[in-house]
Amino acid sequence: MLTAVRAARCSLWYFRGISTSTTHSGYQQANVIILPKHLANDFEAFCRRNPAPLQLLYRGQSGETSCLPLARHADIRTDISQYCVYEKGRLVKTVSSLQSYTDQPRTAPEQQAVHRSHQWSSDMVCFYLGCSFGFEGSLKTAGVPVRNVEQGRNVSMYRTAVPCIPSGAFSCPLVVTMRPVPAAMLDAAVEVTSLNPMAHGAPVHIGEPALLGIQDLSRPDYGEQVELQPGDVTVFWACGVTAIEAILSSKPPLAFSHSPGCMFLTDIPDSSSSPLTPESTNTPHDRPDLELTPRCFLVSHNPLMYSLASHRAVARIRELEMTIGDDPGQRGIRVLFTQDELLRSCLALSHSFSVAITTGFPTHYMHSPPDETDGPPGAIAMATMLLSLGKQVTMVTDRRALEMNQAIIDEAVETGVLKHAIPLVTFEDSGPDSALHFLCHHGDPTKPRYDHLVAIERSGRAADGNYYNMRGVNIKHLVDPIDNLFIAAKGIPGIITTGIGDGGNELGMGKLKEKVKNLMPNGNLIACDVPADYAITAGVSNWGGYAVACGLYLLHTCPSHQRYLKKGLGEEPTTRQEQLQDCTANLPSVDKVTHKHV
Incomplete structure (x- = not known):
């Protein structure tokens, strides 16, 4: 003693x-x-x-x-x-x-x-x-x-x-x-x-x-x-x-x-994590659950920011990451896989306040509308979970697809998938500072409107400036230059970007372009040249969106992460029952996604 x-x-x-x-x-x-x-x-x-x-x-x-x-x-x-x-x-x-x-x-x-x-x-x-x-x-x-x-x-x-x-x-x-x-x-x-x-x-x-x-x-x-x-x-x-x-x-x-x-x-x-006198009620008396012991992950370089999540939450999100890598199209998508891209993206999104999501891949260029159904359901799934966590969400789309995407959002609200309508906006490249003014209030890089941009199954610009589907067909005439937002975000402190794709030609997959060029069909031609901070690969891009929604739920129910998110303030980091029910109700499900007509 x-x-x-x-x-x-x-x-x-x-x-x-x-x-x-x-x-x-x-x-x-x-x-x-x-x-x-x-x-x-x-x-x-x-x-x-x-x-x-x-x-x-x-x-x-x-x-x-x-x-x-x-x-x-x-x-x-x-x-x-x-x-x-x-x-x-x-x-x-x-x-x-x-x-x-x-x-x-x-x-x-x-x-x-x-x-x-x-x-x-x-x-x-x-x-x-x-x-x-x-x-x-x-x-x-x-x-x-x-x-x-x-x-x-x-x-x-x-x-x-x-x-x-x-x-x-x-x-x-x-x-x-x-x-x-x-x-x-x-x-x-x-x-x-x-x-x-x-x-x-x-x-x-x-x-x-x-x-x-x-x-x-x-x-x-x-x-x-x-x-x-x-x-x-x-x-x-x-x-x-x-x-x-x-x-x-x-x-x-x-x-x-x-x-x-x-x-x-x-x-x-x-x-010691226990007091000398076990009968005392004034000191902590339970040893920490080792599964809840936090791990540390880098989520942002500018500004430098790390986040924490428990061993249990990390293991479950990694399971999700492996599950969505199943390759029904036999494209060989697993060769693009990088561990913890899903985890780090979810951690960054958990810290975010305002998120802009973009989707749209007009691969069926001879049809009207030309967009495929992969992408919008995953975007809605992410938006739904982000809203339930109190984040602001904005959808960004092509001018030609404005009416279609508004109909998707309206139906999602009517059927109860979305809590309420979310802003739907377009981006036009009208000058060298267009992207900066879109992303930041008054074009001031110290005042960003969004702190995270997410692209899911969104046409990505190739090295030659064109946009290609997996067959190598140029569809540039159907695509607005939303890539410029991701490029501009690189120079704005506090904005993190995520790309979700299943072929390597999607916006954000530029982070993996060397792998795409060497390992994917038509890779040298179609590879997206615009990188994201995190590139989530999936057998179907929608699965990537669903995995992000589920990953956010896992972090929301992780005491170690919630404690870090709240700076150790507030009551002990346990999720209230009504919050848990709300988040559970907003997880993606087969019934919900089949109600969406794109």
Whole structure:
């Protein structure tokens, strides 16, 4: 047990003035917040609603200075090297002990000098919250460098633009810690930290800091700047210093906290995800399900963004990816297969807010309409699921096919396949900036209208500028230059593109054009030259659309992904029954797709 260490610290001030980030103890550390009793219930509810930053390890009784479930022989008034004192939401000073704030008999002059509201009496309640320093030892054991420890610095902490879920008097932005991690070790860092929910668990964001509203890494709001090394990626964990922001915003007459970086040391080994006392209801008591342990995937280069999904969800989406690769047309489509294109596209779509979908392949150029039935059903299936997840969806089509596609959308709404009508638009190339103005408000690349473009069974431009069906017939006269949107999107940060195809001549399949040229019939002629970020191949393109819809459903029901998507905020990431029923109802089915007439 740690009692000897605690005794040494208390008697010799062993850790006073030393950041516990740089002193690996082998034991779980805790953030500490001390509030007036009348705010205690609101703050506990605030913690429950924001479990990643405010993992509640223990709530003390009014006036209690010990915390037996976490540590024996503890005295919260003296066991932290430095405390912060707040009055009416302002930090007024830091002190090395809180004993002077304890109720004691006082002379009349002393009573006048110290107002009653500035005493720590039975009116004060102490909260112990998880701390990310508790997983640093596990990171080192897994071979992941801990840069702040290497550099002898406190960890960098930043106030984000992400609001916590409010409760009563408490409302504040999320605070995060940042630890640089080599890209090759991201999976290890994610897995190790996810297994310690007492220390904030898995990261809540990996990649571009600006996506959290952090504009300058060199100026942390708390702690010290930690330098990145070549090949490092910025990884952000929810931070218990969020509670200090809650104090500042709620403005209690008197409150205390640890000084950021100077933590309370418990008797719980830092590798533990369970408390010392199983009977305690104030600490996590269930070990994580290993199938729900998250994995890390790169989903965007510009801006840099990674996402998380559980082992279980990843395995199921990979099964989907293999299933849709069945090749009824015997084209040899499996040679174009690249693992995890479906998974990464679904992850990116799950993070999206506004999606534009385009389809249409006029292969029957002698008929009216010339379009094949592959494509529109898959597009509607994706649109339906995206709408159920709260995304904005727009359909983009050729001018000649506007009436036909409007009829498809209208029927989908009438039959209940679509919740409501979605915008149907066309694109005309009227100048060099046409695509930019179509994709971005006022042509401003910092203000995109869409953050994801999806093409499913959409004619793709070949290297010679023409559009070919699989027989090598040029159908350019029937195709609008929607490819230009995908080309322009490459230069606009924040827009991701996906192409779904079954032959290699579809928009987005340019990512695979060398394989198409070498391995597909007529490949040298028909291969699409316009790439997408993700190229999903399927035996029938509609199957690819159905797989995207199903993949989005799997991510929506994946606790690991939902926690990451919500930055660890809100109630524990379980899908409400009505949401689950809505998403299930919007999964593609045979009955639905056979109702669509194209």
